[in-house]
Amino acid sequence: MPQLKELTVETITDFIQTQVREAGASGVVIGLSGGIDSAVVTKLCVDALGGDKVLNVFMPSPSTPTQDLRDVQGMSRAWGTTLLVYDIEQLLRTYHKIMPGSQSKEVSGNLIARIRMTILYAHANMEGRLVMGTGNKSELLMGYFTKYGDGGADLMPIGDLYKTEVRELARVIGVPEGIIAKEPSAGLWEGQTDESEMGIAYDDLDRVLSGLEDQLPLDVISKRSGVPMELVRMVATKNATSIHKRRLALIPKLGGRTIGCDWRE
Secondary structure, eight states, X not given: XXXXXXXXXXXXXXXXXXXXXXXXXXXXXXXOOSXXXXXXXXXXXXXXXXXXGEEEEEOOOTTOOHHHHHHHHHHHHHHTOEEEEOOXXXXXXXXXXXXXXXXXXXXXXXXXXXXXXXXXXXXXXXXXXXXXXXXXXXXXXXXXXXXTTTTOOSBOTTTTSOHHHHHHHHHHHTOOHHHHTSOOOOOSSTXXXXXXXXXXXXXXXXXXXXXXXXXXXXXXXXHHHOOOHHHHHHHHHHHHHTGGGGSOOOOOOOSXXXXXXXXXX
């Protein structure tokens, strides 16, 4: 099981402060959902920049539990951030009205994620802020995010932390235990949970992904982690087939140095 590294808080704090300063940004904007990942990113940014530099935006959809708003309001008050609330149901209905077929679960879920991204970037544009992503390493490696939705951000402070490490970090920095104990869900449709959709518990997932990171053979990962071979293969397949979601759109090479190929920044 991955373990939180020493100086993790200090490293992320320095990362946030440096990137915001070098960008000349007035602060950051974060979609605060009521879940652990966005709570951890918000608290890290508050500790690094001060609550006055952090704008939280809560964007409920028709399937968002009412408890989430109360949780978000409580965290925002406690940490001194500005909180805005936008009910995106009307925007979603407009998409459904003009695009027949967009009501399907998967299409609608991706629309919700992309609507939220556009709202965050609108505030970033209006106020000179950076958009802070809330994706963790487990979800990024599985491709478990919406491309140009929750995957659209300027910075991802916890993008190199597995979900199990995020839980550890949440306790270290003082995220409420009730938030940590919540069943992870993107809230994209009624009854949706991360683990049921991915088909594997986060504890098992992180054991497998950690093995893949160490470039171990799949049978060795299964034996060491105790995770059934069929699940190990499933994780490896999803990791391999989601590479396109973790990089810029591919460009055919024509020039001397091509962006994303041999012109890396």
